[in-house]
Structures are given as C-alpha cells and as structure tokens.
Amino acid sequence: MTAGGTPEVPVAGVLQCLEPIAITKQEQAIEDLQALHAEAAPHVTAVSVTNQGAQLAFWPPALCTFTALSSINLSGNAITFIPQSVQALTGLKVLNLSRNSLTSLPPEVSCLTSLTELDVGRNQLAALPAALCSLSQLQVLNAYSNQVQALPQDFGRLQGLVRLGLKSNRLAELPASFSQLSSLVELFLTDNQLSTLPEGFGSLASLVKLQASFNPFTHLPADLWQLPELELFRLAVGELQQWPAGLAEAGSLPKLAWCSIGRNPAAVDVPAVPAALPRVERQALQVGEKLGQGASGEVFLGTYEGCTVAVKIFIADVSPDGSTAEEMAINCAVQHPNITRVLALVTDTQQQQQQQQGEPAAAAAECGGDAGAVVGLVLELVQGKPLAGRPTSQHLLRCKWDADASFSPAAALRICHGVASALAYMHSRGITHGDVYAHNIMADDHWRPVICDFGASFCYSAAADPGRFFERMEVRAFGLFMGDVAARISSSSSSSSGGGGGGDGAAGAAAEDVVQQLQQVVQQCLAGSAMQRPLFAQLEQQLLGLMQQLGVAVATAGEVQQ
Numbered sequence: 001m002t003a004g005g006t007p008e009v010p011v012a013g014v015l016q017c018l019e020p021i022a023i024t025k026q027e028q029a030i031e032d033l034q035a036l037h038a039e040a041a042p043h044v045t046a047v048s049v050t051n052q053g054a055q056l057a058f059w060p061p062a063l064c065t066f067t068a069l070s071s072i073n074l075s076g077n078a079i080t081f082i083p084q085s086v087q088a089l090t091g092l093k094v095l096n097l098s099r100n101s102l103t104s105l106p107p108e109v110s111c112l113t114s115l116t117e118l119d120v121g122r123n124q125l126a127a128l129p130a131a132l133c134s135l136s137q138l139q140v141l142n143a144y145s146n147q148v149q150a151l152p153q154d155f156g157r158l159q160g161l162v163r164l165g166l167k168s169n170r171l172a173e174l175p176a177s178f179s180q181l182s183s184l185v186e187l188f189l190t191d192n193q194l195s196t197l198p199e200g201f202g203s204l205a206s207l208v209k210l211q212a213s214f215n216p217f218t219h220l221p222a223d224l225w226q227l228p229e230l231e232l233f234r235l236a237v238g239e240l241q242q243w244p245a246g247l248a249e250a251g252s253l254p255k256l257a258w259c260s261i262g263r264n265p266a267a268v269d270v271p272a273v274p275a276a277l278p279r280v281e282r283q284a285l286q287v288g289e290k291l292g293q294g295a296s297g298e299v300f301l302g303t304y305e306g307c308t309v310a311v312k313i314f315i316a317d318v319s320p321d322g323s324t325a326e327e328m329a330i331n332c333a334v335q336h337p338n339i340t341r342v343l344a345l346v347t348d349t350q351q352q353q354q355q356q357q358g359e360p361a362a363a364a365a366e367c368g369g370d371a372g373a374v375v376g377l378v379l380e381l382v383q384g385k386p387l388a389g390r391p392t393s394q395h396l397l398r399c400k401w402d403a404d405a406s407f408s409p410a411a412a413l414r415i416c417h418g419v420a421s422a423l424a425y426m427h428s429r430g431i432t433h434g435d436v437y438a439h440n441i442m443a444d445d446h447w448r449p450v451i452c453d454f455g456a457s458f459c460y461s462a463a464a465d466p467g468r469f470f471e472r473m474e475v476r477a478f479g480l481f482m483g484d485v486a487a488r489i490s491s492s493s494s495s496s497s498g499g500g501g502g503g504d505g506a507a508g509a510a511a512e513d514v515v516q517q518l519q520q521v522v523q524q525c526l527a528g529s530a531m532q533r534p535l536f537a538q539l540e541q542q543l544l545g546l547m548q549q550l551g552v553a554v555a556t557a558g559e560v561q562q
C-alpha cells in the first residue's frame with residue numbers, strides 16, 4: 001500500500017486490521033494497526049493484495065472507506081462478489097480483479113466515474129452489467145476468460161475505450177452500438193462464437209489491432225475492409241468461405257501489414273508433410289539449455305544425429321494465430337537459405353498412447369494426416385539471436401529494439417535482402433508468413449537473416465488474388481521492418497562485415513548514397529495504396545542492386561559468397 005509522502009505499509013497487515021475475517025491466511029503482522037488505519041485511510045492511494053499466498057475470501061468492505069484510493073489490485077484471490085459500498089470509491093482509476101471467482105458485477109460500478117482501467121479477466125462472469133456503459137472515462141476493459149454471452153446493447157457508449165479484451169468468452173454477436181467505439185485501438189475477440197461482426201464495424205476509425213481467430217465467422221460486413229488504421233487482423237480457424245477479391249485494387253485496408261486466415265475454407269490447404277522427413281522420439285533427443293520461448297512453443301538447444309540443433313516443442317495444439325499442425329506443415333514445406341530449416345519431426349509415443357486412452361495431453365498434432373503424435377520440430381540451429389524483442393502493449397505492434405542496436409550499411413543490406421529473398425520465395429508458392437517482425441528474424445555472425453515462427457502463416461490461391469493483396473500487405477510489414485533496420489544504420493558500426501561498411505571519403509559517400517536509396521525503398525513499401533507497393537521479387541532485385549553498388553556479398557549459411 002502506498003500513500004503520497006508516507007512510507008510503504010505492508011498491506012496485508014492493514015487489511016487484517018480492517019477486516020480480520022477477510023483474510024484466511026496471514027503472513028505479516030505489524031503493531032498498532034488501529035492507529036495506522038486512522039492515520040492512513042485518508043491518504044492511501046493504492047492497495048495491492050495479489051499472489052501473496054494470503055488469499056482474500058471476499059472484498060474487504062472497509063476498503064471502501066479509503067476514499068483517496070486511485071488504484072486497487074486484488075487479482076489472484078478468491079473474491080466472489082463486489083459489495084455495494086464500492087460506490088464510495090468515486091476517485092478510483094484502476095481496478096484489477098482478474099483471477100477471482102466473481103459471478104457478476106454490481107450495478108454500483110456505474111458510480112466509479114473516474115475509472116480508466118478495469119480488469120475482470122479470468123472470473124466466472126455470465127454478463128457485463130448495463131451500468132458499466134456509463135463509465136465514460138474507461139479506456140481499458142479486460143474481461144477475457146469469462147462466460148459472457150452478450151454485451152449490453154448500450155456498449156457503444158463507452159466511447160473512451162482504447163483497449164477491449166473479450167477473448168475466450170461465449171459471445172455469439174456484438175451489439176449494433178459497437179460501431180460507436182471510435183477510440184478503440186485494440187480489440188481481442190479470439191475464441192468466441194461469433195459468426196459475423198455488426199454492420200458499421202468499418203466506423204471503428206482508430207482500430208489498429210483486431211484479434212478474432214477461433215470464431216465460426218461465415219461472413220464479414222462489407223465496410224470492414226475500409227478500416228483506415230487496421231494493421232493487424234487475425235482471423236484464423238473459422239468458417240469463412242471466401243476472402244473478398246480485389247482488395248488491393250480497391251485500396252482496402254491501406255495499413256494492413258499482419259494477417260492470418262489459416263484454417264478457413266477461404267484459405268488453401270497446407271501441403272502435406274513430406275513422408276521422407278525423419279521422425280525422432282522425444283525421449284531419444286538430448287535437449288539442453290532453453291534458447292527461447294514464444295506463445296506457441298519452447299525452443300531448446302539439442303543434439304540430433306551428432307549435430308547441435310534447435311528443438312521446438314509446442315505447448316498446445318493451437319497457437320493464438322492458428323493451429324500447430326499447420327505451423328509445422330508450412331515450416332516443413334519451405335526450404336530456403338533464409339528460412340529456418342526443419343531437419344526432423346519430434347514424436348511422443350507415450351503421449352500418443354495417453355491420447356488413445358482418452359487422457360488429456362499436452363500439444364500434439366497430426367501433420368498432413370499421417371499417424372503419430374508430433375509434438376515438435378528439430379530445426380537447424382541458427383547461431384545468433386532475434387534482431388529485436390516482441391512488441392509489448394506499450395509498443396503496440398512495434399518491436400522492442402535494444403537501445404544500442406546498430407548495423408553497418410553492409411549488414412543492413414544483407415539482412416534486408418535475405419528477408420526479401422525468403423518472402424519472394426514464399427509468395428511464389430502462395431504462402432503468406434503473416435508475422436514478419438524483427439523478433440521473428442534471427443541473424444548470424446555474417447548477418448545472414450533467418451526467418452522463423454510460422455504460427456500465423458497460411459496458404460492462399462494466387463488465382464483468387466490477382467491484385468496480390470496478401471503479398472502487398474506483407475510488403476508493408478517488410479517495409480516497417482526495413483525502416484527499423486535502416487534507422488539503425490551507422491557507418492561506424494562494429495557490425496560491418498564483408499565489405500561496404502562505410503568509412504571515410506568516397507566509400508563513405510557511396511555508403512550514404514546507398515542508405516538514402518534504401519530509405520526510398522522503405523517508402524515504396526509503405527505506400528498507402530497497396531497497388532503502388534513493389535512485390536518481393538522486385539525488392540529482392542532492388543536490394544541486390546544496392547549491395548552490388550557497395551560491393552557487399554550475399555551472406556549464405558556458413559560462408560560469405562562474393
């Protein structure tokens with residue numbers, strides 16, 4: 001508990017004084033609690049009792065006498081209801097009640113007129129009260145993992161909402177007023193029962209991120225394709241029969257850069273995993289240090305047939321952006337020097353037996369219809385690390401780069417050329433990566449980039465996409481990536497290798513000229529009209545031309561070729 005100007009106070013002790021019966025376990029005790037309460041109540045601005053091992057069985061009513069409170073965090077307790085007296089907390093701005101046992105919210109929440117953030121995720125709410133809709137200051141509402149079946153009809157009155165989390169509920173439709181949420185930037189609808197979105201959805205003029213995979217969408221409103229700011233659209237695993245043709249020509253979704261539509265009838269089936277690909281039993285693999293972890297799996301250093309490799313073990317049979325089986329199948333289908341190479345499938349016979357006996361098991365996927373519980377991939381080890389960190393909610397859809405990340409002109413060109421080459425290869429086979437970000441691109445000592453993570457990838461029919469919308473969309477993601485790399489070019493960078501590192505005099509001027517040209521290529525990729533963007537094959541050639549101007553060699557696996 002913190003109070004402006006007063007020392008930090010162990011909150012569990014204060015709450016014990018206020019509501020002895022509310023705490024089932026108590027780990028701390030302090031002296032003279034009554035005096036402390038009397039002194040502290042008017043000043044305390046924040047209370048946090050969370051994950052301390054001391055579970056609150058219910059909301060301590062006396063907490064509502066702390067009228068100076070602006071933040072309450074009671075997440076991870078066993079609270080079943082919020083008392084009516086909560087109405088006194090008119091100055092409360094942040095309320096976190098996630099991971100409790102709430103079955104409803106009282107109408108008195110409408111009195112929390114200063115509330116800007118409300119987190120009621122992972123409870124047992126069957127509905128959100130209509131009273132919530134009067135919270136005009138509310139910017140963040142998180143209600144993921146509940147059992148909400150419908151939103152109040154007036155939901156659109158929440159016009160200050162910027163971030164709305166409704167993942168893993170039972171929503172079958174959204175109210176018509178939803179289109180009035182004009183400030184909404186991030187919307188999470190993954191894993192509901194939605195078969196469409198309301199007409200007028202295209203009025204969400206601020207929407208940048210729309211996560212809507214794992215819904216039985218059969219159709220989408222026509223105006224959705226006009227969303228002017230939408231950059232990320234996840235729509236995997238649904239019933240969508242057709243992706244509208246002509247989106248590129250119509251100037252639709254001008255800022256879309258990341259998309260996934262895998263496992264919809266509108267996508268093309270992924271290729272079968274080659275039968276000749278070796279399989280190795282999980283128990284027979286030597287696995288060591290963890291190299292990384294993402295939403296879909298954990299990656300370890302391992303040994304396979306005497307070679308050091310990376311072993312990716314999937315943590316569930318679905319990932320936030322699609323299914324693990326499709327991710328594996330697509331990764332197996334692509335072979336390119338700038339794409340992480342699959343050496344073998346990892347199987348788990350024990351797990352397969354458990355599944356056959358009807359026991360729950362961890363991730364296991366049928367790859368291409370062939371038998372066996374495939375739980376992971378043996379991958380060629382990339383000697384290097386991801387170029388940047390994942391985007392955080394603070395950096396909405398933009399990777400987190402180290403403050404000192406810098407590239408020589410040569411290194412930057414090698415990276416950009418390698419990625420363009422890999423994406424040209426993928427799109428020539430009708431595959432969209434779907435997640436082109438610096439955090440999914442690793443680079444080795446020679447600045448050979450390697451694209452990994454096919455969790456959002458999908459196959460499409462080039463014939464049904466004559467304007468090449470999917471490719472031009474992904475060119476925008478590449479342009480954003482390339483812009484980040486170009487912004488970190490320094491002619492004095494120690495990343496220089498293979499010539500063309502800049503330096504003094506004529507060489508320096510040539511490097512500067514090339515960097516300027518690279519910036520122009522970035523701008524072409526970011527063109528507001530998709531049809532004006534170049535395709536990856538052109539980009540690969542343009543970047544190769546820049547490398548040649550600077551005398552830079554293409555970096556390939558294990559060697560640098562002139």
Ligand SMILES: Nc1ncnc2c1ncn2[C@@H]1O[C@H](COP(=O)(O)OP(=O)(O)OP(=O)(O)O)[C@@H](O)[C@H]1O
Nearest residue numbers: 291292293294295296297299310379380381382453
């Ligand atoms: N072939 C490889 N060689 C070395 N390290 C690797 C390799 N593949 C992945 N890694 C490491 O493991 C991390 C996670 O891998 P990956 O991005 O494939 O997982 P993910 O669960 O799909 O992630 P995301 O949350 O982005 O979907 C990478 O960021 C990287 O650090």
